[in-house]
Amino acid sequence: MALTAPFLALIAKILSGTNVRWIDSQPDTCQRVYFANHTSHLDALVLWSCLPRDVRAVTRAVAARDYWEGGPVRRHIAKSFNVLLIDRENIKVHQSPVEMMIREIGQRYSLIVFPEGGRTTGEDMGEFKSGLYYLAKKRPDLELVPVYMENLNRVLPRGEVLPVPLLSCITFGPPIWLEKGEPKANFLVRARQAVRRLKDV
Amino acid sequence: MTHLSGWPWAILPQLIAAAEPAAAPAATVPAPSSTQIFWLLGVVIGLLAIAYAVSVLLKRYPEGTLNPALVERFIHRIRIWWIMCAILVAGFLLGRVATVILFGAVSFWSLREFITTTPTRRGDHRTLFWVFFGFTPLQYVLVGISRDLYGLYSIMIPVYAFLYIPARIAFAGDPKRFLERSAKIQAGLFICVYALSFAPALLHLPLTRLDGAPWGRDSHLANAGLLFYLILLTQLADMFQHLWSRLLGRRVIAPEVSATRTWEGFLGGVTSTTLIGALLWWATPFRFWEAACMSMIVAVTAFAGNMVMSAIKRDRGVADFGTLVQGHPGVLDRIDSICFAAPVFYHLTRYFFSALA
Numbered sequence: 100m101a102l103t104a105p106f107l108a109l110i111a112k113i114l115s116g117t118n119v120r121w122i123d124s125q126p127d128t129c130q131r132v133y134f135a136n137h138t139s140h141l142d143a144l145v146l147w148s149c150l151p152r153d154v155r156a157v158t159r160a161v162a163a164r165d166y167w168e169g170g171p172v173r174r175h176i177a178k179s180f181n182v183l184l185i186d187r188e189n190i191k192v193h194q195s196p197v198e199m200m201i202r203e204i205g206q207r208y209s210l211i212v213f214p215e216g217g218r219t220t221g222e223d224m225g226e227f228k229s230g231l232y233y234l235a236k237k238r239p240d241l242e243l244v245p246v247y248m249e250n251l252n253r254v255l256p257r258g259e260v261l262p263v264p265l266l267s268c269i270t271f272g273p274p275i276w277l278e279k280g281e282p283k284a285n286f287l288v289r290a291r292q293a294v295r296r297l298k299d300v
Numbered sequence: 301m302t303h304l305s306g307w308p309w310a311i312l313p314q315l316i317a318a319a320e321p322a323a324a325p326a327a328t329v330p331a332p333s334s335t336q337i338f339w340l341l342g343v344v345i346g347l348l349a350i351a352y353a354v355s356v357l358l359k360r361y362p363e364g365t366l367n368p369a370l371v372e373r374f375i376h377r378i379r380i381w382w383i384m385c386a387i388l389v390a391g392f393l394l395g396r397v398a399t400v401i402l403f404g405a406v407s408f409w410s411l412r413e414f415i416t417t418t419p420t421r422r423g424d425h426r427t428l429f430w431v432f433f434g435f436t437p438l439q440y441v442l443v444g445i446s447r448d449l450y451g452l453y454s455i456m457i458p459v460y461a462f463l464y465i466p467a468r469i470a471f472a473g474d475p476k477r478f479l480e481r482s483a484k485i486q487a488g489l490f491i492c493v494y495a496l497s498f499a500p501a502l503l504h505l506p507l508t509r510l511d512g513a514p515w516g517r518d519s520h521l522a523n524a525g526l527l528f529y530l531i532l533l534t535q536l537a538d539m540f541q542h543l544w545s546r547l548l549g550r551r552v553i554a555p556e557v558s559a560t561r562t563w564e565g566f567l568g569g570v571t572s573t574t575l576i577g578a579l580l581w582w583a584t585p586f587r588f589w590e591a592a593c594m595s596m597i598v599a600v601t602a603f604a605g606n607m608v609m610s611a612i613k614r615d616r617g618v619a620d621f622g623t624l625v626q627g628h629p630g631v632l633d634r635i636d637s638i639c640f641a642a643p644v645f646y647h648l649t650r651y652f653f654s655a656l657a
Contacts, residue, residue: 116412256422263428264408266416 108148138252423474544568605640
């Protein structure tokens with residue numbers, strides 16, 4: 100199991116030929132939430148493998164339980180990457196995903212989230228779900244780092260199993276925080292724009 | 301050779317050789333031993349070392365006296381040449397199959413750059429998968445196995461892959477810009493894989509003189525030397541073309557395709573490359589004038605390759621292949637000239653300077 104993660108990370112890196120850019124931002128082991136656009140199954144894996152080793156050790160991707168528990172292979176992968184699995188289907192009041200994330204990360208871990216909820220097929224990003232807002236509200240100390248992932252939908256689009264090894268690009272942007280008293284809708288629009296802006300830098 | 305004598309090219313080198321007594325001493329040069337190949341290699345590595353030293357000095361130059369972007373490009377180019385040299389030397393040492401594998405990897409990487417720059421649609425996904433993991437390795441496996449498979453590897457891509465690609469896209473059921481999408485994938489496969497595979501295919505030709513006398517005692521080293529000669533010429537053609545364009549360039553050939561390539565650069569580049577190629581005749585099965593002809597053809601085809609790839613890049617609105625965002629030129633930007641020169645050089649060598657003609 101200790102071997103699976105570095106091995107898969109290497110494979111994902113080779114397959115996606117990722118060019119990593121940090122724009123006005125630096126890799127750091129401080130507690131962060133990386134939020135990115137979501138177009139491919141590879142997203143979480145590639146984003147995770149593009150982080151430096153020490154950052155990787157304290158970073159966990161958030162993913163849907165229904166998908167990642169659908170078979171022994173996926174379950175093994177989720178386990179070896181220490182993925183934080185959340186229920187999309189039956190959300191209870193005391194078991195809300197945000198509560199669970201906050202409980203799981205404690206004072207140590209960073210998170211990778213995809214606030215669009217599901218993978219988008221089109222060129223344009225979907226609207227952000229409110230989870231990011233509640234996360235930021237309950238833990239205002241977390242740095243929210245926008246990440247734009249380009250071309251991964253061409254490497255492994257929705258519904259495909261076999262990847263095409265094109266080159267992709269991951270851009271990390273400057274962190275944002277929730278402003279005091281900022282309304283939910285405004286914050287989510289701002290967060291979405293922070294990701295989208297990275298497309299053109 | 302007789303069955304080809306109707307073709308003007310067949311008699312041209314002989315005519316030139318006959319008309320020029322100065323070329324006669326070349327005929328007496330013995331078949332090359334490995335030392336001659338190593339001489340060629342030594343000279344090139346020596347020149348590269350000098351170029352490297354110059355680049356280190358340029359970096360130390362006070363700011364403002366030199367265009368830093370130019371210095372940067374120069375340094376990058378030298379690094380690429382070192383890498384090319386290393387790949388070829390590795391090929392020399394490890395043998396033919398290793399060289400074929402190395403070229404296969406280069407093909408794979410440049411195809412990936414080509415397709416990344418080309419817009420494809422969801423419906424092309426599975427076609428692309430087989431292009432990358434089926435046809436590309438298969439072409440190099442065929443080239444690697446034996447020269448007897450020439451009949452297969454010279455048509456596998458232009459016939460079978462080219463039929464497969466549109467068929468598979470049609471089955472995927474997306475008719476939008478159908479012909480354009482098929483053609484783009486075909487072009488990528490053709491330039492990056494098929495054309496380039498003829499460079500390592502040189503390694504299995506049983507080389508002879510024009511008159512059919514066997515050439516090259518140590519077969520692999522002699523062929524590896526010829527491959528080295530080809531790649532050296534394409535790079536020289538590139539370099540001289542830039543140099544002459546910069547020194548004398550006035551008439552731009554096609555401003556919208558490339559703003560820097562001029563007729564002066566083209567002619568100067570072809571002339572200089574021809575001269576140097578001819579002077580290096582002793583490392584090849586060619587005599588002086590034959591080497592001049594071959595070098596001229598390499599220089600012209602290399603230039604054509606540059607122009608074609610420039611046109612593709614301008615059409616896509618990118619400065620370079622390779623990285624999605626601006627950055628260093630990619631692999632494909634470096635090998636475009638080799639891609640166009642390799643098949644032509646291979647076939648001329650095969651027909652006139654090998655026992656397979």
